[in-house]
Amino acid sequence: MTPMIDVVFLLLIFFVWTASFQIVERQLPSHLDPPSAPAGTTSEVDLDQQDFDAVVVKIDWQADAPQWRLNGAQVSSLEMVRDRLTIIAGIRQEISVIIDPTAAVPLEHVIRAYDTGRSIGFSDIRFATTD
Amino acid sequence: MRLPVRDPSVGLGFNMTPMIDVVFLLIIFFLVSSHLARRENQLELPLPLAATGQEISDDQTRRLTLNVLDDGELLLAGRTVLPHQLAEELLQRGRSEPADLELRIRASRHVAYGAVSPILLDAARAGIWNVHFAVFDEE
Numbered sequence: 001m002t003p004m005i006d007v008v009f010l011l012l013i014f015f016v017w018t019a020s021f022q023i024v025e026r027q028l029p030s031h032l033d034p035p036s037a038p039a040g041t042t043s044e045v046d047l048d049q050q051d052f053d054a055v056v057v058k059i060d061w062q063a064d065a066p067q068w069r070l071n072g073a074q075v076s077s078l079e080m081v082r083d084r085l086t087i088i089a090g091i092r093q094e095i096s097v098i099i100d101p102t103a104a105v106p107l108e109h110v111i112r113a114y115d116t117g118r119s120i121g122f123s124d125i126r127f128a129t130t131d
Numbered sequence: 132m133r134l135p136v137r138d139p140s141v142g143l144g145f146n147m148t149p150m151i152d153v154v155f156l157l158i159i160f161f162l163v164s165s166h167l168a169r170r171e172n173q174l175e176l177p178l179p180l181a182a183t184g185q186e187i188s189d190d191q192t193r194r195l196t197l198n199v200l201d202d203g204e205l206l207l208a209g210r211t212v213l214p215h216q217l218a219e220e221l222l223q224r225g226r227s228e229p230a231d232l233e234l235r236i237r238a239s240r241h242v243a244y245g246a247v248s249p250i251l252l253d254a255a256r257a258g259i260w261n262v263h264f265a266v267f268d269e270e
Contacts, residue, residue: 003148003151003152004151007152007155010159011155011158011159014159014162014163023267023268024267024268025178025187025265025266025267026181026184026185026186026187026265026266026267026268027184027185027186027187027235027263027264027265027266028181028183028184028185028263028264028266029185029261029262029263030262030263030264031260031261031262032251032254032255032259032260032262059244101244102244102245103243103244103245103248104243104244104245105243105244106240106241106242106243106244107179107199107238107239107240107241107242107243107244107247108179108180108240108241110179110244110247111179111180111181111240111264111266112179112180112181114181114264115181115182115183115184115266115269118183119182119183127248127251128248129248129249129251129252130248
């Protein structure tokens with residue numbers, strides 16, 4: 001029996017070693033095109049124009065910290081952005097949220113903003129890109 | 132290892148021990164190699180954190196994984212690609228693959244948005260609208 005027990009212990013150690021150190025990975029779905037638009041198109045939006053069809057969350061990167069702007073108004077932290085967006089969602093849930101980070105913003109903060117919008121319940125969140 | 136002593140009166144016995152050894156060795160080998168094969172999609176990256184992450188579905192959707200490393204290097208299906216190659220590759224795949232082709236972006240949380248936004252633009256132009264960001268669950 002001894003060699004078999006040796007091998008079984010070896011297998012046991014192998015499985016314990018491989019199983020425990022992996023962090024579960026999840027995914028955030030995002031739809032690049034609104035379903036109404038034909039595939040393969042991007043729509044041009046003037047993000048500086050104020051309107052009531054979209055909320056623009058601008059993220060700037062200054063002094064190694066993100067600066068948040070909501071439709072042009074400076075907002076001090078992501079928690080404040082969350083509060084404001086929650087109020088907006090209470091009025092119009094179907095409004096588009098456009099996330100417009102500058103090129104220097106680390107992805108971490110962009111995903112946080114996207115995640116915040118998702119957790120509030122907005123269904124139409126888009127990423128702004130510049131050509 | 133103590134081998135059983137053959138009793139001449141019973142005849143020629145068959146020694147199973149080496150065969151079992153080899154079979155176990157093969158099992159371990161295949162387990163390890165299959166594990167490494169899966170690792171291609173699981174390159175260790177500091178993914179961004181998010182609270183609303185969904186579980187990765189294990190269905191039959193065609194999936195393309197793009198890793199974006201800390202320094203902005205792009206790895207598409209395990210190969211290094213340059214940004215302009217990526218645009219071509221995505222266009223090609225967008226034409227040849229089914230419409231619900233899923234692009235999974237596994238980007239480091241430290242990479243600048245300026246490196247990610249061209250990918251989104253390329254994907255949208257290629258008609259790949261089903262884009263997922265890989266994230267870790269927020270504690």
